[in-house]
Amino acid sequence: MPKKPFSKPELLSPAGDLLRAKTAILFGADAVYLGGKKYSLRSRAGNFTMEDIRKACEFARAHGSRIHVTVNEIPHEGDLDGIEDYLKELEDCGVTAIIAASPSILRLAKETTGLEAHCSTQMSITNSAAARVMHDLTGCDRVVLARECTMAEIQAINDTLDLETEVFIHGGMCVNYSGRCILSNHMTLRDANRGGCAQSCRWHYRLYENDSLLSRESCLFTMGSKDLSAGEHLYSLMHAGVSSLKIEGRMKTEFYVASITHAYRRMIDEIYETKAPLSQERLACYRHEIAMAQNRETFPGNYAGIGGSSSIIYHENSDANVNHAFLGRVIQSTSDSLILETRNPFELGDVVEVMEPGKELRSFTITAMKDEELGVILKSKTPMRHVEIRCGFPVAEGALLRKGSV
Ligand code: SF4
Numbered sequence: 001m002p003k004k005p006f007s008k009p010e011l012l013s014p015a016g017d018l019l020r021a022k023t024a025i026l027f028g029a030d031a032v033y034l035g036g037k038k039y040s041l042r043s044r045a046g047n048f049t050m051e052d053i054r055k056a057c058e059f060a061r062a063h064g065s066r067i068h069v070t071v072n073e074i075p076h077e078g079d080l081d082g083i084e085d086y087l088k089e090l091e092d093c094g095v096t097a098i099i100a101a102s103p104s105i106l107r108l109a110k111e112t113t114g115l116e117a118h119c120s121t122q123m124s125i126t127n128s129a130a131a132r133v134m135h136d137l138t139g140c141d142r143v144v145l146a147r148e149c150t151m152a153e154i155q156a157i158n159d160t161l162d163l164e165t166e167v168f169i170h171g172g173m174c175v176n177y178s179g180r181c182i183l184s185n186h187m188t189l190r191d192a193n194r195g196g197c198a199q200s201c202r203w204h205y206r207l208y209e210n211d212s213l214l215s216r217e218s219c220l221f222t223m224g225s226k227d228l229s230a231g232e233h234l235y236s237l238m239h240a241g242v243s244s245l246k247i248e249g250r251m252k253t254e255f256y257v258a259s260i261t262h263a264y265r266r267m268i269d270e271i272y273e274t275k276a277p278l279s280q281e282r283l284a285c286y287r288h289e290i291a292m293a294q295n296r297e298t299f300p301g302n303y304a305g306i307g308g309s310s311s312i313i314y315h316e317n318s319d320a321n322v323n324h325a326f327l328g329r330v331i332q333s334t335s336d337s338l339i340l341e342t343r344n345p346f347e348l349g350d351v352v353e354v355m356e357p358g359k360e361l362r363s364f365t366i367t368a369m370k371d372e373e374l375g376v377i378l379k380s381k382t383p384m385r386h387v388e389i390r391c392g393f394p395v396a397e398g399a400l401l402r403k404g405s406v
Helices: 018-026 050-062 083-093 103-112 128-138 151-160 183-188 231-240 254-274 280-291
Strands: 010-014 031-035 066-071 097-100 116-119 142-144 164-171 227-229 244-247 326-333 337-342 351-355 362-365 369-371 386-390 400-403
Touching: 010 018, 010 164, 010 254, 018 031, 018 050, 018 254, 031 050, 050 066, 050 083, 066 083, 083 103, 097 103, 103 116, 103 128, 116 128, 128 142, 128 151, 142 244, 151 164, 151 231, 164 231, 164 254, 231 254, 231 280, 244 254, 254 280, 254 351, 254 400
Parallel strands: 010 031, 010 244, 031 066, 066 097, 097 116, 116 142, 142 164, 164 244
Antiparallel strands: 164 227, 326 337, 326 400, 337 386, 351 362, 351 400, 369 386
């Protein structure tokens, strides 16, 4: 029997900017993690100014949520100048926790601030002894376990350890040991461990031996991993006593963040309420929800054992499959119409679904619409326009519209 009680874990969602942080919170995230302008990976994610971190914290507090900030680059000599002041500024903004990959930053946060310190997955913690050493050394409050852990290992770590654990449940995986890859450094001079990964494993390659082409000219291949999608393992993770379930993707769109957060929010709530695994039927339903926002192939991760060749996307893929389901964000609504800030094209007669925080999906058919500048239109083709659409019921500001079926 696990020593930790069956409890509802934190759902931790990613955000690349303030809009996505608010979206994640509205769609059910208990906490959001984001990067500041300094000391953080995902340098291309935009990352937050201190003012935006403060605004995100205020919004989170008002909605009973929390903000975690990544301070997770692998620092080299000289990279830590000013770190203590930075941590104090984060605390002053109302940040709950930092996620760091350096023992010195974890310890500094515990010694000089009231911030929680979470040991990043970059530290590749795969056993309870390593987690305990990290805790004893730094005083960290939580370890984010390596994505390479199996379910049996996660269970054993939680049974042994009186320390919070966090695991990934959805999003990108590295084909190498997470965060221990310098493919990008070699091929683009962009350091994966300092936020610059060019995802070289996902490029298209031909295979040569000396000058001889071994693969057919037309047969390009990639080495990228499929994305993690661990809905079928949620019950076991909760049963194991994991404290936080994390969605990867600070560079993903608001639609992705909303859709994936919304799906996992409902899955976790349903499992907690029934104290049972999801049925195959419910899983299929949630998988459909996730697939509406996902444009890469997925696999259930390493929870049932290290993924074999079926976890890799070998064929020329798949990233090109851009998702056009997202139609826009509702910025205003009356009793029978809404104003949409548009993203992808749609037209009269299209069936659309309304994704509203905390509510079941609702559908309607577009029967009339008006562009704020062009007047009555039959088709909306341009992103970031304001289009009024008749929908027959009130919709909350911040709801998202996607293509659907009645
Ligand atoms: S190149 Fe691929 S395997 Fe390496 S760090 Fe980047 S995403 Fe991970």
